[in-house]
Amino acid sequence: MRALITKRAALRAAAALLIAGTAAGCGFQLRGANGSYTMPFQSIYLGLPDTSALGVELKRNLRAGGQVVVTDTADGAQAQFVLLGEVRNKSILSLNSLGRVREYLLSYTVSYTVRDAKGAVLVAPTEISLRRNMAFDETQVLAKESEEALLYRDMQADLVQQIIRRLAAMKNAG
Secondary structure (H helix, E strand, O other): OHHHHHHHHHHHHHHHHHHHHHHHHOOOOOOOOOOOOOOOOOEEEEEOOOOOHHHHHHHHHHHHOOOOEEEOOOOOOOEEEEEEEEEEEEEEEEEOOOOOEEEEEEEEEEEEEEEEOOOOEEEEEEEEEEEEEEEOOHHHHHHHHHHHHHHHHHHHHHHHHHHHHHHHHOOOOO
């Protein structure tokens, strides 16, 4: 009986390896799975301050693809990314029986538009909003502050990826 179970497990493992090998051998790959997307423009100007953490990460991700030049001025750029707003918010989500905070709701909202070199709108004003719940314990305030900062950084990275995917999906900026 035990040999039969081992033989079945070996057959399943061999079948899984065969399927994985076939899928890898045919060149199947999810679009953007390697972290790079085909952008409909060769150059972009990011209308974000140099001190903006969102701007730094967006610029780094666009440059990492190797296809897009991020320019320092709007002149000559095929696309112009204009940040309309960036808001981080922290609100109370729930209280315990003593009326003390038990959970916070963290939100991070970015709104932007994209224009071409002539000022025509390529992407209408768009808003992306993310939310995360954070449990709170007043005996661990420093740890919870670090967790909050980490959650905001995670939301920022997620926002950058969403922006890049939306830029890749927009109409040609020719």
